[in-house]
Amino acid sequence: MALEATFWILAVIGVGAALAVVLLGNVFRAALSLIVCFLAVAGIYVTLSAGFLAAVQVLIYVGAIAILIILAIMLTREVQRGSPFGRLRAPALVVAILTLGVISYAVVATPWQVSAVPPLEPTTPAIASRLFGAGGFILPVEIVAVLVLAAILGAIILVREK
Amino acid sequence: MSIGLDHYLILSAVLFCIGLYGALAKRNAIAILMSIEIMLVAASISMVAFSRFVVPLLLTGQIFAIFVMIVAAAEAAVGLAIIISIYRNRETIDITKIDLMKW
Numbered sequence: 001m002a003l004e005a006t007f008w009i010l011a012v013i014g015v016g017a018a019l020a021v022v023l024l025g026n027v028f029r030a031a032l033s034l035i036v037c038f039l040a041v042a043g044i045y046v047t048l049s050a051g052f053l054a055a056v057q058v059l060i061y062v063g064a065i066a067i068l069i070i071l072a073i074m075l076t077r078e079v080q081r082g083s084p085f086g087r088l089r090a091p092a093l094v095v096a097i098l099t100l101g102v103i104s105y106a107v108v109a110t111p112w113q114v115s116a117v118p119p120l121e122p123t124t125p126a127i128a129s130r131l132f133g134a135g136g137f138i139l140p141v142e143i144v145a146v147l148v149l150a151a152i153l154g155a156i157i158l159v160r161e162k
Numbered sequence: 163m164s165i166g167l168d169h170y171l172i173l174s175a176v177l178f179c180i181g182l183y184g185a186l187a188k189r190n191a192i193a194i195l196m197s198i199e200i201m202l203v204a205a206s207i208s209m210v211a212f213s214r215f216v217v218p219l220l221l222t223g224q225i226f227a228i229f230v231m232i233v234a235a236a237e238a239a240v241g242l243a244i245i246i247s248i249y250r251n252r253e254t255i256d257i258t259k260i261d262l263m264k265w
Contacts, residue, residue: 007165011173018177018200022184027192034196041203048214053224060231065199065238072242073192076249083190086258092186096179103175112167112216119218126221137225144232151236158243
């Protein structure tokens with residue numbers, strides 16, 4: 001019962017904050033509602049008994065990505081000009097609603113094979129052994145390290161003063 | 163009724179479509195980047211939900227979500243660097259005015 005109430009509250013907060021990100025004219029306020037949306041999604045991860053993922057979500061999305069976006073907003077002085085909609089507003093709305101309809105129909109019409117097994121608790125040791133253990137995801141982990149290094153170098157080169 | 167897989171998938175679809183609408187309709191490049199972050203988060207929710215309800219002991223969906231987060235962080239860093247670089251050269255980040263490569 002408590003889980004259901006938590007899910008509905010978090011879902012309403014998350015969807016409302018996402019709508020605020022899209023509809024608010026002020027870019028800075030949109031970035032702040034993006035933080036609220038990320039926190040609500042971290043709560044959703046907790047209701048899915050993915051505690052480690054919720055912590056990582058708060059650390060990376062709220063701690064790193066949102067701060068990066070706010071820094072970029074402050075560096076580009078776009079707050080005064082606002083965040084207007086383009087000419088594609090009406091077609092974009094139609095496309096988004098159509099996509100939502102198709103995905104919802106697919107979700108409802110598909111007979112999912114839900115397992116009755118209770119979730120793993122705690123998840124952190126299991127995730128560590130899946131990531132770094134034998135037969136796990138050790139190769140993607142190393143590839144992702146190269147990707148992050150390339151992204152850091154690319155960002156530095158792009159914003160370097162000539 | 164109890165909260166099942168469908169609820170999480172519909173929530174994920176709603177968030178994804180809000181992000182899609184923002185990414186298509188906005189003119190500010192940073193607002194588009196924020197909408198793309200919402201879409202990535204929505205995809206992660208559905209993967210974690212599948213991991214919780216379909217294969218609760220394998221955790222594959224949670225590991226995918228971790229990789230999505232890392233890629234999103236790299237994408238945000240490079241994307242914002244490109245936006246700042248464009249702003250430095252052209253004094254705007256309105257995507258209708260950034261038509262340098264338009265034929």
